[in-house]
Amino acid sequence: MPAHGCIHLAEPSRRARRSAPGARGGRGRQRIRSRPPGRSAASCPGNYRPPAPSAPASSALRAEPMSGCSRWQDACQRASAALLGDVRRGTRGRASDDVAATVRNPTTAHAPRRHDSGWAKGLLGVLVAGCIVVPCVFTTRLQAAFIVPKLGVLWAMLALSLALIAFGALRSATFPGAARPIWFVDVVAVSFVALSIAAWAFSTDHEQSLYGERLQHQGLLTVLLYVGFFYVARLSVTDIRRLRLLFWAIAIGAALVSGYALVQKAGFDPIWEGYLPGGRVFSSIGQANALAAYLVLAIPVSAALLFGTTRRMRVAVLLATATMVAAFVFARSRGGYLGLLAVLVVLAIGWRHELGTHSRRAIYGLAVVVAAGAAVGALARAPSFTEEFRRLASSDDSSVRFHLDAWKVAAEIVREHPVVGTGPETFPDVFPRYSHRVLPPDRASALDAFRVESPHNVYLTVAVGSGIPALVAYLGVIAGFFLAVLRAARTVTREVKIALVAVLAGAAAHLVTDAFITADVTSTWLFWVAMGATLGLISSGAMPARGLGR
Numbered sequence: 001m002p003a004h005g006c007i008h009l010a011e012p013s014r015r016a017r018r019s020a021p022g023a024r025g026g027r028g029r030q031r032i033r034s035r036p037p038g039r040s041a042a043s044c045p046g047n048y049r050p051p052a053p054s055a056p057a058s059s060a061l062r063a064e065p066m067s068g069c070s071r072w073q074d075a076c077q078r079a080s081a082a083l084l085g086d087v088r089r090g091t092r093g094r095a096s097d098d099v100a101a102t103v104r105n106p107t108t109a110h111a112p113r114r115h116d117s118g119w120a121k122g123l124l125g126v127l128v129a130g131c132i133v134v135p136c137v138f139t140t141r142l143q144a145a146f147i148v149p150k151l152g153v154l155w156a157m158l159a160l161s162l163a164l165i166a167f168g169a170l171r172s173a174t175f176p177g178a179a180r181p182i183w184f185v186d187v188v189a190v191s192f193v194a195l196s197i198a199a200w201a202f203s204t205d206h207e208q209s210l211y212g213e214r215l216q217h218q219g220l221l222t223v224l225l226y227v228g229f230f231y232v233a234r235l236s237v238t239d240i241r242r243l244r245l246l247f248w249a250i251a252i253g254a255a256l257v258s259g260y261a262l263v264q265k266a267g268f269d270p271i272w273e274g275y276l277p278g279g280r281v282f283s284s285i286g287q288a289n290a291l292a293a294y295l296v297l298a299i300p301v302s303a304a305l306l307f308g309t310t311r312r313m314r315v316a317v318l319l320a321t322a323t324m325v326a327a328f329v330f331a332r333s334r335g336g337y338l339g340l341l342a343v344l345v346v347l348a349i350g351w352r353h354e355l356g357t358h359s360r361r362a363i364y365g366l367a368v369v370v371a372a373g374a375a376v377g378a379l380a381r382a383p384s385f386t387e388e389f390r391r392l393a394s395s396d397d398s399s400v401r402f403h404l405d406a407w408k409v410a411a412e413i414v415r416e417h418p419v420v421g422t423g424p425e426t427f428p429d430v431f432p433r434y435s436h437r438v439l440p441p442d443r444a445s446a447l448d449a450f451r452v453e454s455p456h457n458v459y460l461t462v463a464v465g466s467g468i469p470a471l472v473a474y475l476g477v478i479a480g481f482f483l484a485v486l487r488a489a490r491t492v493t494r495e496v497k498i499a500l501v502a503v504l505a506g507a508a509a510h511l512v513t514d515a516f517i518t519a520d521v522t523s524t525w526l527f528w529v530a531m532g533a534t535l536g537l538i539s540s541g542a543m544p545a546r547g548l549g550r
Helices: 014-019 041-047 069-089 094-104 117-133 147-172 183-201 206-211 220-236 240-266 288-304 311-331 334-350 352-357 359-379 382-393 398-416 427-438 441-447 458-466 468-489 494-513 521-539
Strands: 007-010 062-065
Touching: 117 147, 117 220, 117 240, 117 521, 147 220, 147 521, 183 206, 183 220, 183 458, 183 468, 206 220, 220 521, 240 288, 240 311, 240 494, 240 521, 288 311, 288 334, 288 494, 288 521, 311 334, 334 352, 334 494, 398 427, 398 441, 398 458, 427 441, 427 458, 458 468, 468 494, 468 521, 494 521
Parallel strands: none
Antiparallel strands: 007 062
């Protein structure tokens, strides 16, 4: 037989046919014969017969061109080794498919494989560290003592994440294998970014729209920061183990923030020396309403860790959650209370089977409430609760009147600038022009003494700054996230469902609190990260979810 240009018939041997898994009388185990010792690769065409793949005796003979004998021989050796390992492990699905593909096309035996797991773990490490550090960091050396340090840490984290992604892509010559698009989310997210950039281009103050209002900093750069972390979380969280690790980091960060809030309430704060505006704690977040918005995101995530963990860790989670609830009560936020109500409703519906089947979980939840109530009772006096309930029930509260006035002015601005708005974060500049037109003279004159930094409603803020289309795109991203989670929750395991419901509860609470506050860096960033991490799990294929990420 000539050495080149011939056709080599890979016929199964008689011993292989008898021992094939599908053959009559076969023992289901095949002996793999390798090339005889001392036989060179050059003698392959005439004397050496490569081993056949695992197939029934009736399979057709396969013919392959022998122009590259060494490549064919190496492919067969790889197939034999993979098949032998498959048979020994007793797993005949995935490895057998790899063997068949390799034997059918030996030229792909040396195709580069994706090696993104190492740097994907690095991305996860960045997120885990951020969930602990970002809520806690602040400095008294800056006027913006809370916002600017957090943004600095976040930008450093994003730069490190992008460097890790570039390094991993260059090293493996491929994009991460687990990164699959969810089109009904990604298209809307890209549209939201494009519309925000267009609003900045037509802004009445480009610098203000780029960096944001002083002490607030929610301009275009911060929006791009949020979306960037949304996709970093998509790439790094690809299984339930990583999502639970992120949950632990969020719980640790929230416990530290809540502990500092209790120290403030007890009057032992060495930094602010007992300064509590309106008697409300603000911790390391910087504002009471923002603290409540952050905690209603962290509480359901922390509660999810009560399932599937050891008794000691469960006790630690209970103590941390009780601390969060106590700090949340001391923040005294109306929007926070409504957000917590949304959390309880979502958890009651989503975890009804878990709480009904395992009655201990209900006892643990009751223990959290009792512990939080004990902490509140120990650190607060009874008259303060009476005053708080009166404040909540009163419609003459100055805060309520201010919110209503700001919303009226914002609605008028949106009516006159519906397409691209006036530019991100330009509400303080245009507010005086519209307040005297919309509000009663006494209210407009009273507000002239202040710089109204935002409508205190995130949805109106987006509509005023970037237009109604941008608001629709933003809500479309959130709606796509909810749709993806709800579809996936119907087909997943109990452990994954618990995690999905916890994130869904936190997201629902965030939507409620956003209706009453100015966007805060910590809670908004965590909201985008939680959405991205959950969608990364859904689209990775590590859990059953039909029709997603395809």
